Amino acid sequence: MIRGTVRDMSLAEHEARIILSINKAVASIFDLDELLQRLADIVSEAAHFSRVAIDLSNRSGEVTIRAVHGHPKELTGRPFDLLSFNPNFMRVLSGELLIYDYDDPALPKASRSLLESTNTLRVINVPIMRANRFLGMIVADEPGVKHEFTEEEIRLIVAIADQASMAIENARLYEEQKYAAAEIGESRKQVLDILESISDGFFALDNDWRFTYVNTKAAELIGKRREALLFRNMWEVVPQLAGTIFETEYRRAKEEMAPVSFEARYPPIDRWLEVRVYPYENGLSVYATDITDRKSAEEALAESERRFREILEEASLVAVMLDTHGQVTFANEFLLELTGWSENEIIGRDWFDLLIPSEEREELRKGFRESIAQGTIFPHHVNDILTKRGEHRTISYSNIILRDTKGRVIGTASFGEDVTGRKMTERQ
Known part of the structure; x- marks a missing residue:
């Protein structure tokens, strides 16, 4: 039961950290x-x-290659007729993930030849959707092989696409907003229609902090009717913002004439918002997205991690974590009581020198180094450890490899049962 929890927690934590790193990278x-x-x-x-x-995809539906990694840069800027290249891309346009091979019979001959000439044998296409609207897609492959995309790889790339959608939409809207002031008539109407139709809240302030535009979603998030906001001073109609991070960041954007972004709980409606503030000559443009569900998920993850550590501390099991050099980074109370070592005496020490009997030490150390180098480890193992008094205790371990958010090995975690009495009975 505990082993399954550890494995699931490791994957969930890995994915959560990647999502957080994406948010920080694009913020x-x-x-x-x-x-x-x-x-x-x-x-x-x-x-x-x-x-x-x-x-x-642009507003008219034309798809263009805009960024590449590992491909020639000359590919960027090229238009791409999805359905002519592969009729199955209709599924991607409706939000469905698509994996296909270069020799798929559904592909036109020209498409198969192009894929083969670029050594593209299997490719994954993950749509980037926003409010059920196709914004674009992430395309990935391994040249020269029909790569078997794992469940974790697919889950990661889908999560990245989900996070990317809002950032892309906001960046695109920011580009459009920069030119909106120079447009008149129908062009201005189109921009306002876009701002009204987006799922994010948007409002504009003049240099006297008066609302000059508020879309429907923004009025909902602020918690007031649009008519009660327009041409009114923000600090007067929403006094709860005074002295909060909202005031600090709005003023900073205006003073520094630089975009800012932040996350904060919005007091009037008790919801978490992700806010992006863009200054311009005549005031500020502000985009706000309700991220309460995401924050609740993050808080739930943090709470589950806290409970997980409590379980490790309270369970009658040995729990130890080692870094890539074999030094102890975590030891639970059960292990400390079993061996007689204090936390200060064991943390940072070489596990094999301190707790492994000399007759097993080098063999186990060698196996550990191979596990770190290869990124794999025997899931179950039984060996003796030494107490502070020099007594032998036999432990039956379950082991996992620990990785950081980039998938690099950072150590191991082992959870074990003291089976000394059972082993003595078997020997008798």
């Missing part, structure tokens, strides 16, 4: 091309794909 990027290139790099780094492309 301060407002240039669309720079954002898309960073996303291509993130997909390659997180899921370990050699080649990645980000295809983006």
Whole structure:
């Protein structure tokens, strides 16, 4: 039961950390091309794909290759007729993931030849959707092989696509907003229609902090009717913002004339918001997204991690974590009581020198180093450890490899049962 929890927690924590790193990486990027290139790099780094492309659909539905990793840069800027290349892309346009091979009979002959000439044997296409609207897709492959995409790889790339959608939409809207002031008539109406139709809250403030535009979603998030906000001073109609991070960041954006972004709980409606603030000559443009569900999930993950550590501390099991050098980074209370060592005496010490009997030490150390180098470990193992008094205790272990958010090995975790009495009975 505990072994399954550990494995699931490791995967969940790995994915959660990657999502957090994505949010941090794109939070301060407002240039669309720079954002898309960073996303291509993130997909390659997180899921370990050699080649990645980000295809983006414009407002008229034309799809263009906008960013690449591992492909020639000359590919960027090229239009891409999805359905002519592969009729099955209709599924991607409706939000469905698609994996296909270069020799798929459904592909036109020209498409098969192009894929073969670029050594593309199998490719995954993950749609980037926003409010059921196709924004683009993430395309990844391993050259020269029909790569078997794992469940974890697919889950990661889908999570990245989900996170990317809002960042892409905001960057695109920011690009449009920069030119909106120079447009008149129908162009201005189109921009306002876009701002009204987006799922994020948007409002504009003039240099006297008066609302000059508020879309329907923003009025809902602020908790007031649009008519009660327009042309009114923000600090007067929403006094709860005074002295909060909202005031601090709005004023900073205005003073520094630089975009800012932050996450905070919004007091009037008790919801978490992700806020992006863009200053311009005549005031501020503000985009706000309700992220309460995401924050609740993060809090739930943190709470489950806390409970997990409590279980390790309270369970009658040995629990120990080692870094890649074999030094102890965590030891639970049960292990300390069993061996007689204190936490200060064991943390940071070499596990094999301190607790492994000399007759087993080098063999176990060698096996540990091989596990670290190969990224795999025997899931179950039985060996003796030494107490502080020099007594032998026999432990039956379950082992897992620990990895960071980039998938690199950072150590091992072992959970074991003291089976000394059972072994003595068997020998008798």
